[in-house]
Amino acid sequence: MAGKPSSKPTTATGSRPTGSATQQSKLEVGLTDASSVRAYLQARINPRVVSSLDARLRLAWPVNSPLGAQDADQFSLCFELAQGQLVWLDEKEPTQATFWFRDAQDVGHLLSGSDSAYADFMERFMAAQLSSDGYLPWAFTLLSLFRGGSSLATPD
Numbered sequence: 001m002a003g004k005p006s007s008k009p010t011t012a013t014g015s016r017p018t019g020s021a022t023q024q025s026k027l028e029v030g031l032t033d034a035s036s037v038r039a040y041l042q043a044r045i046n047p048r049v050v051s052s053l054d055a056r057l058r059l060a061w062p063v064n065s066p067l068g069a070q071d072a073d074q075f076s077l078c079f080e081l082a083q084g085q086l087v088w089l090d091e092k093e094p095t096q097a098t099f100w101f102r103d104a105q106d107v108g109h110l111l112s113g114s115d116s117a118y119a120d121f122m123e124r125f126m127a128a129q130l131s132s133d134g135y136l137p138w139a140f141t142l143l144s145l146f147r148g149g150s151s152l153a154t155p156d
Contacts, residue, residue, distance in 0.1 A: 031104040034075040038088060040108050041077075044146040051084040057138060058091075058098040059107055075104065081145075097134020099142060106130075113147040 031037050037059070060076040076098075078089040101107045102124075110121045110130070121143060124130040132139060 031108040033104065034077050034091075037075070037104050037107050038077055041111060041146045044111070044113060045086055046145055046147045047084075049141065049144045049147075050081050050086050053081040053141065054083075055097075055138070055141065056080045056089070056093065056095040057134075057142065058095040059101065059111075060098055061101040061103050061107060095134075097132055097138040099130065099132045099134075099139070101130060111142065111146045118143060 031040055056078065058076055058078045060074050062074050076091045078091055078093045078095055080087045080089055080093075101110065106124075110117050110124070121130065121139070125132075125139065
């Protein structure tokens with residue numbers, strides 16, 4: 001199981017991903033656990049989104065089990081967006097929404113900020129290969145959160 005994430009506040013100073021899809025894929029290689037996913041996402045924080053939200057969200061994916069398997073072990077990352085900062089929380093903290101992904105590679109790809117990631121995110125959501133227990137507009141927030149410098153519109 002993943003270790004406890006630090007609860008130290010993180011100032012929202014991410015960098016926008018650049019490069020081709022091939023370069024993006026190279027960045028995603030090595031995403032295997034909560035720690036590697038957290039570091040990957042940390043580098044992509046969109047300061048504008050963080051500064052405009054108050055939310056607690058969780059990203060989760062199974063460990064060596066298919067998505068949706070009963071009682072599967074899972075990695076998860078919880079974070080809070082408040083007062084212009086993203087704070088990583090203990091994985092047992094309550095959240096407003098949880099997003100379940102197939103694996104760590106899927107988290108990296110779908111939240112990478114690449115153009116194909118948005119279409120893939122929605123396609124997987126509609127095919128039940130990605131799910132959430134929360135309010136659907138949080139999905140748009142999540143897509144914008146790790147996008148570097150630009151945001152997607154969140155429907156009301």
